[in-house]
Amino acid sequence: MTEILTIFLVFSRLGLMAFGGAVGVLPELQREVVLNHGWLSEAEFVQAYALGQLAPGPNMLMTFFVGYRVAGVPGSLAAGLGMFLPPGILVYFAARSWQRFSQTPWALACQRGLTPIAVGLMAAGVFTLALSGINDIRGVVFALVAAVLLLARRMNPAQIVLVAGVIGLLLPT
Amino acid sequence: MAHYLHLVVERRRWLDEAQFLEGVALCQLLPGPNMGNLAVYLGQRLAGLAGSILGLLAIIGPGALFLILLGSVYSTASENPFFQRALLAVGPAAIGVITASTIRVAPGIRSSRAAIPIAVVTFMLLGVARVPLHWTLLIVAPFAIWTNRPGTAQ
Numbered sequence: 001m002t003e004i005l006t007i008f009l010v011f012s013r014l015g016l017m018a019f020g021g022a023v024g025v026l027p028e029l030q031r032e033v034v035l036n037h038g039w040l041s042e043a044e045f046v047q048a049y050a051l052g053q054l055a056p057g058p059n060m061l062m063t064f065f066v067g068y069r070v071a072g073v074p075g076s077l078a079a080g081l082g083m084f085l086p087p088g089i090l091v092y093f094a095a096r097s098w099q100r101f102s103q104t105p106w107a108l109a110c111q112r113g114l115t116p117i118a119v120g121l122m123a124a125g126v127f128t129l130a131l132s133g134i135n136d137i138r139g140v141v142f143a144l145v146a147a148v149l150l151l152a153r154r155m156n157p158a159q160i161v162l163v164a165g166v167i168g169l170l171l172p173t
Numbered sequence: 174m175a176h177y178l179h180l181v182v183e184r185r186r187w188l189d190e191a192q193f194l195e196g197v198a199l200c201q202l203l204p205g206p207n208m209g210n211l212a213v214y215l216g217q218r219l220a221g222l223a224g225s226i227l228g229l230l231a232i233i234g235p236g237a238l239f240l241i242l243l244g245s246v247y248s249t250a251s252e253n254p255f256f257q258r259a260l261l262a263v264g265p266a267a268i269g270v271i272t273a274s275t276i277r278v279a280p281g282i283r284s285s286r287a288a289i290p291i292a293v294v295t296f297m298l299l300g301v302a303r304v305p306l307h308w309t310l311l312i313v314a315p316f317a318i319w320t321n322r323p324g325t326a327q
Contacts, residue, residue, distance in 0.1 A: 017306050019314075021207045023271050027299050028306035047260050050267035051243055057236035058208035064237040068244030076241050084233055087205020088213040092225050094199060095217040102195045105323030110202055112326065113318035115281055116288040117310070118201070120295025122275040127300040129268050139265035146269025151277065157270045161263050168262025169255055 003071055004078045010037070011063055011082030018087070020118020022059040026125035030132070039070045046133035053161045060084070142168075177211065187219055208232060286325055291317045 010032050018025040026049070033039045040048060048069070052062025060083050067079025101107050134143055142164055149155045174197070182190050196218070200210035209232060216228025250256045282288035295313050298304040304312075 015206070016204050017310065018204050018206060019310065020201060023275065024299075025306065027303070031303075031305070043264075046264040046268075047247075050260075050263040051247070052240065053263075053267050053270060054243070055236035055239045057232055058206045060206040060209070061233060061236040061240055064233075065240040065244050065247075068241050069248070073241060076237070076244065080233065080237050084206060084209045084229060087203060087210055088225070088229050090203050091200060091205065091210045091213045092217055092222070094203060095196070095214045095225075098195065098199045098214075102198060107198075107202070108326070109321050109323050110318055111198055112285040112321035113291075113314065114202065116285050116291040117295050117313055117317055119275065119279050119282050120292035120313075121299060121306075121309075122271070122278070123292070123296045124300030126268065126272050126275055127296070129271070133264040133268050139261075142262055142265035143269035143272065146266040147273040147276075148269075150270055150273035157267075157274075160270055161266050164262045164266030165259040169259040171258065171262075 004074050006037075007067055007070060007075050008078040008082040011067070011079045012086045015060075015083040015085075015087045016090075018060070018083075019114060020121055023125035024118060024121025025060075027128040030128055033066060040066060042132045044069070046129055049129060050133075050161055054158050056158070138171075174207075177208070181215060187215070192218070284326075285317075285321055287317070287320045291320070 014025050014029055014032065017028065030042075030045055034042050034045050045066075048062050048065050049059075052059060052065055055061045061080070063083040064076045064080035068076035070079070130143070134140060146160045146164060149160050150157065178190070178193055181187050182193050188196075193215075196211060196214040197207075200207050200214060203210060209229060212228035212232040213225045216224030216226070218224075220227075251260075279292075282292060285291070291313060295309060298309045298312065299306060
């Protein structure tokens with residue numbers, strides 16, 4: 001029971017610090033899951049992120065996968081609800097009065113201030129995952145092709161990841 | 174997000190585009206996964222508390238179920254050499270995907286002052302120096318918001 005509570009609290013803290021979306025929280029998520037708690041190995045963490053991309057819905061659904069690997073279905077619910085519920089409660093209460101504040105000068109100032117932070121956080125998330133997940137030339141090629149397919153062909157991320165998995169399966173090692 | 178907007182504004186006509194974007198702005202201002210937050214916001218606007226709860230459940234439920242199933246497959250099959258080979262490829266592909274998403278949103282910083290220094294310092298602190306996220310935010314956010322305080326919009 002204490003482990004489930006720990007999982008919930010760790011992911012709640014991460015959810016409440018996820019400014020500008022999910023990718024920015026990846027360095028901290030990796031620190032907690034891999035280094036501080038030793039729940040997953042570095043390679044498993046990258047795989048968890050990638051498999052999370054296959055699911056329909058937000059990127060941070062990966063937390064359900066991570067939680068499952070740590071403590072089965074209860075762990076999965078603790079991690080996923082920890083990530084989504086506390087920020088959701090904040091949004092729920094803020095939504096009721098947001099119409100009055102959304103165009104105030106300070107609300108707009110906060111938005112302008114946070115936008116470049118969000119991009120910096122995302123870049124840090126990409127960098128952190130790349131350090132753990134790209135170890136050879138084949139990895140570089142997969143990443144480059146995937147990026148180009150998304151940017152130029154606007155392919156769906158889940159399709160790209162799935163196709164990469166199938167190609168990986170067929171390639172000799 | 175474009176798909177979300179199309180569904181809510183054009184297909185269902187639940188909100189107009191300005192109201193939708195107002196919700197997007199709130200979800201970016203507050204912490205948490207953006208799509209989950211937006212589901213709560215839209216649910217609240219359309220049907221109060223019940224709407225929020227249903228919105229969140231609907232957006233995470235199917236994917237969560239899928240990942241729990243995938244987790245159990247992973248637990249039994251992770252030693253299988255074919256599965257291993259597939260896993261070696263999906264990681265880099267997913268990294269390519271988020272690299273592309275980051276490149277796509279980056280031009281959005283143009284309307285902020287000191288945008289490039291703020292983004293670079295944030296990246297260096299969190300990504301390179303591995304400063305914990307809460308410290309990174311406490312160091313960068315006050316400066317960024319003050320630099321973009323009312324009256325400074327470009």
